[in-house]
Amino acid sequence: QVDPKDYTFSGLKDETVGRLPGKVAGQQFVIQDCENCSIYIFDHSATITVDDCVNCQIFLGPIKGSVFFRDCKECKCIVACQQFRTRDCKKLEVFLCCATQPIIESSTGMKFGCFQYYYPELALQFKDAGLSIFNNTWSNIHDFTPVSGENNWGLLPEDAEVQDYVPLPSSEELKAVRISTDAMKSIIPVTRGRRQKSSDESCLAVFFAGDYTTANARKLIDEMTGKGFQLVQTKEVSMKAEDAHRVFQQCASEFIPLLEKGPVVALEFNGGGAVEGCRSTINDVFSGTKVFVSESKASASQDVDNFYNFADMQMGM
Numbered sequence: 001q002v003d004p005k006d007y008t009f010s011g012l013k014d015e016t017v018g019r020l021p022g023k024v025a026g027q028q029f030v031i032q033d034c035e036n037c038s039i040y041i042f043d044h045s046a047t048i049t050v051d052d053c054v055n056c057q058i059f060l061g062p063i064k065g066s067v068f069f070r071d072c073k074e075c076k077c078i079v080a081c082q083q084f085r086t087r088d089c090k091k092l093e094v095f096l097c098c099a100t101q102p103i104i105e106s107s108t109g110m111k112f113g114c115f116q117y118y119y120p121e122l123a124l125q126f127k128d129a130g131l132s133i134f135n136n137t138w139s140n141i142h143d144f145t146p147v148s149g150e151n152n153w154g155l156l157p158e159d160a161e162v163q164d165y166v167p168l169p170s171s172e173e174l175k176a177v178r179i180s181t182d183a184m185k186s187i188i189p190v191t192r193g194r195r196q197k198s199s200d201e202s203c204l205a206v207f208f209a210g211d212y213t214t215a216n217a218r219k220l221i222d223e224m225t226g227k228g229f230q231l232v233q234t235k236e237v238s239m240k241a242e243d244a245h246r247v248f249q250q251c252a253s254e255f256i257p258l259l260e261k262g263p264v265v266a267l268e269f270n271g272g273g274a275v276e277g278c279r280s281t282i283n284d285v286f287s288g289t290k291v292f293v294s295e296s297k298a299s300a301s302q303d304v305d306n307f308y309n310f311a312d313m314q315m316g317m
Contacts, residue, residue, distance in 0.1 A: 209262030224277065
């Protein structure tokens, strides 16, 4: 029998509270009427509602469905979810991983950055919540109630550090969680999203499903960002043969047999020389692995557009 009290934080003031990995285990959770609190949900959940909270720091592990912030103000959050919505909120600063387009409504002073966080149980919690670490539209915000001449939301500074917004927990119980806020260790690859690109040269790399797809994608990200290129966006999505023709064009036939094994993981890198850098890295590091990589700077921007237009249609964006 589920006791709702175990899945609720209500009416708290000046407290640090949380749930350790394994303690929420996919249930719904409610956070309401909290002030000056630090709240940490180090587990996956079904849905979470956050109502009437003021000046709180909140970490929410992977949420299978939606998270809904209502009537909150001056809160700093780290959130991973399928759907993100706010209504009647003021001044929320959110490091976000969201599989679908985040929606704000009747909200002002909203700031967003890319989710960056690590603890050992987090990767499995993403799986349990049915979320891909590569599907993150954190910066693609839809404002349901725009006001002419005003901007209700923006992006956090590029060098924003997670622990300056949501510090590590101070309570003995929660210190047991082995957290790192180092962006290099983050479960979610840190992407530029909608920020201005530094160069007019991008490159698309696509890994096909297999035992090491995630590890290979992460390795390429580490290699490329280590060389000074920027990761713009990532996507994990299933493709059919006709999609491959549209995206991979004349090399489609080479890749179509690989699509039956499962979804592909696509990465967009940006920077002068990105195509050459990506091609040589893949030749050096992934010689035995079939990877689609843009052929040239001229074709690369078309590759990126073709792939992400297809993926956005797939995801129903």
